[in-house]
Amino acid sequence: VSRRDEILDVASTLLEEDGPDALTMRELAARMGMRAPSLYKHVSDKADILAGLQERALLDLGAHLAAAGPGLAPLADAYRSWARDHPRLYELATRRPLARERLAPGVESAAAAPVVAAAGGDEHLARALWAMAHGLVDLELSDRFPPGADLDATWRTALSGFQQR
Amino acid sequence: VSRRDEILDVASTLLEEDGPDALTMRELAARMGMRAPSLYKHVSDKADILAGLQERALLDLGAHLAAAGPGLAPLADAYRSWARDHPRLYELATRRPLARERLAPGVESAAAAPVVAAAGGDEHLARALWAMAHGLVDLELSDRFPPGADLDATWRTALSGFQQR
């Protein structure tokens, strides 16, 4: 494990446990047992850390989707459950442009592969499915549905339009 | 026009033209011809400004949706075009919890009304439609679709599952 990977480990738990505002270079360094300037020997800047977390999140989400049972509903469940288990990482991974030039090749397509497969290779359908799931998850994580809304039912309604094509 | 409304006017164009990082109390004050501490005589804090912009965005988006022609496709077009015309305000309005206690009553339901109407009153369908549109818009604004992707076609595919119910 490189020192950079240790930093990403600590940054990941700091982000998920205490929120994005708590992820500061000074606090991160303190949890690493060093001072903030020392971080820059292992990481180019804070954006580099965020890009690293984004890449890890995509890899982990992609693996979680790939492990889902066949069919649309299990895939949707896997997507939603990953987001609910890692809400801050999900937001970090999806709400900013992908740092594609910093990303290891194939990460993006690997994460998308299970959705493309479920769409039978239809790229427009795959993008629509992804957007549907992302919209539902994003609004849920932001607490935008009325309190007490039956989101399981909303997911079933949302997916019903995409069943048996 | 109250002084608070003037501040929100300036904040709105500052946010939309120069981005969220440029929306600082100091810069906002400078454009108002005052210093940062003076803002606090008209506004309780920065969160108050953001909540005000959020409320305005919802009102404006809701009016834009209400003016759309009948049918699902025109409503979807109106949603997407408002978001593309006000990308920073759209993100501000949707990516954070609604400050419901600061919001004038009825704002949230008024913005949602055109979607609920298009869904024939089915609340689950309305939420699914909203999430679909939000997901497509959010990913487009974050540049998450592959460069050159035909998003018009993706929208048609996305909406086809919701047509004639």
Add this chain to the structure above:
DNA sequence: ACCTGAACACCGTTCAAGT
């Protein structure tokens, strides 16, 4: 090779003081 203290240019916010 790795870490440090000091410093720089910023933030949001408070407050006593001025008119």
Add this chain to the structure above:
DNA sequence: ACCTGAACACCGTTCAAGT
């Protein structure tokens, strides 16, 4: 009633200096 300068507790980042 409205605005100000000075200050406080923070940011991310740079850099000369230490081991």
